[in-house]
Every structure is written in C-alpha cells, then in structure tokens.
Amino acid sequence: MKLESTFGDTIKKLRKKKNLPLREVAEALQIDTSMLGKIEKNNRKPTKQLIEKFADYFKVSDKDLLIAFLSDTVAYQIMDVEELSSEVFKVAEKKVKYMKTKKPNQ
Numbered sequence: 001m002k003l004e005s006t007f008g009d010t011i012k013k014l015r016k017k018k019n020l021p022l023r024e025v026a027e028a029l030q031i032d033t034s035m036l037g038k039i040e041k042n043n044r045k046p047t048k049q050l051i052e053k054f055a056d057y058f059k060v061s062d063k064d065l066l067i068a069f070l071s072d073t074v075a076y077q078i079m080d081v082e083e084l085s086s087e088v089f090k091v092a093e094k095k096v097k098y099m100k101t102k103k104p105n106q
Contacts, residue, residue: 007069008042014058015040029053042072 005013015025026036029050038044046054051069055062074092078085 005068006042007046007065007072008040010065010068011036011054011058012040014054014060018058025057028057045069045073 022036023033026033035044039046051065052062055065078088
C-alpha cells in the first residue's frame with residue numbers, strides 16, 4: 001500500500017476501488033455517513049478503533065493505515081518548517097526511545 005497520500009485519500013481510494021458508496025461503508029463501520037465523508041476529506045480524525053475497523057473492512061493492514069494516519073499528524077505539524085523536517089525526525093526518534101525508558105511500570 002502506498003503511504004504517500006493522506007489517510008483520508010487512502011480510505012477514499014479503497015472505497016472507490018470497490019465501487020462502494022459512502023453510505024454503505026459508513027453503515028458497515030457503524031458510523032455516520034457525514035463522518036466518513038469528513039474523514040475522507042481529512043476534516044475529521046479517526047480513532048484507533050475506527051482505523052482497525054477500516055483495515056478489517058477493506059482487508060488491508062491495520063499497521064499500514066495507522067502509519068498513514070500518524071504520518072499525516074506529523075506532516076501537518078512540520079509542513080510549515082520543511083527546512084527543519086529531517087532534524088525534527090532525528091530528534092523525535094531519539095525522544096521516543098528516551099520516553100520509552102521513562103514510562104512508568106504498569
């Protein structure tokens with residue numbers, strides 16, 4: 001699955017590839033048709049549970065869809081500071097590793 005397009009575009013392409021109307025997909029996922037439309041237009045963020053439902057419904061990897069969604073979040077945050085993006089990614093990767101070591105025992 002190509003992950004260059006937005007999460008919403010990816011969902012819309014999956015739906016159109018199967019020639020399915022919004023209402024049918026929304027009904028199968030037990031969400032409002034307008035909510036699905038907003039997700040496809042990137043005006044609404046899905047929950048992790050909904051991302052899993054999309055993956056199940058379209059028979060695609062939930063990991064790929066989650067990566068598509070999370071990468072959108074990061075891309076929107078750094079879009080206006082593109083000259084710093086590679087540095088931001090390097091620091092963020094280090095911070096994730098650090099934060100994992102500081103996570104309280106559960």
